[in-house]
Amino acid sequence: LRMRFKKSQLYESAFTPIIIGLLVGFIAAIMGIGGAFILVPAMIYIIGMPTKLIPGTSLFVTIFISAIVTILHAFNYGSIDLILVSMLILGSIIGVQCGQKIGEFIDSTELKTLLAILLLLVGIAIAYDTFFAPDLIKEATFNGTKTLGPFSSFIKNLSKDFPVQYGIISIIFAIVLGVAAAFIRRFFSGLRKKYFKPAK
Incomplete structure (x- = not known):
């Protein structure tokens, strides 16, 4: 199942970003990081996304990842x-x-x-x-x-x-x-x- 992403000028399988997001979320929950250090190289070398669009995209995704990880750590461990x-x-x-x-x-x-x-x-x-x-x-x-x-x-x-x-x-x-x-x-x-x- 391939999709065309007009803003990024990509024609890529829909499963690729889903799998990358799954891995980033999993690692972020374990290590307590936003996941940008994993997400940015993946968007460059796996998805082939234009570099100029990566900062905004990765930060937007990181907002949700960080929010979820923060809530989980706050309620489970009180570690904030x-x-x-x-x-x-x-x-x-x-x-x-x-x-x-x-x-x-x-x-x-x-x-x-x-x-x-x-x-x-x-x-x-x-x-x-x-x-x-x-x-x-x-x-x-x-x-x-x-x-x-x-x-x-x-x-x-x-x-x-x-x-x-x-x-x-x-x-x-x-x-x-x-x-x-x-x-x-x-x-x-x-x-x-x-x-x-x-x-x-």
Whole structure:
């Protein structure tokens, strides 16, 4: 059963987005995430959706996924910190406005590059927490915090003593990193077009 999606200019099986949505919802419920990191690559490489339409579409879908997961976690576990949520919402509102304005000047290739960098960083962070962090924590606990370097000790104390400020700094750092990656990509793209012009 194939359907034509006029807005996305796609002619795709109706079961493909349903199956993707099923997997995203399942993983979101287990891990407590919105599912955008899974949904966005799936829309690009499986469905073949135009990159410019992906941010709005993925965020619209994430609204419903996040709302359902939030309600389930709130009623079943009572695991929502309203103060922390308020701070995250405030930072997200500012970040969305900045990202939307900057996104107007970024083409599809640069958006894909930015997405790849973000996914790579998330993958590295998850792999580090899974395979290396437990051993380092045990070693630091056994030998004392002297085993940690100055930077690691600073991050540890900052996240422990000032969690709200630490979260705000992390959000700002992520925004700056994303913008920097986009401009670096544009810079090298300009060099490539200038010095490596295709032969006619």
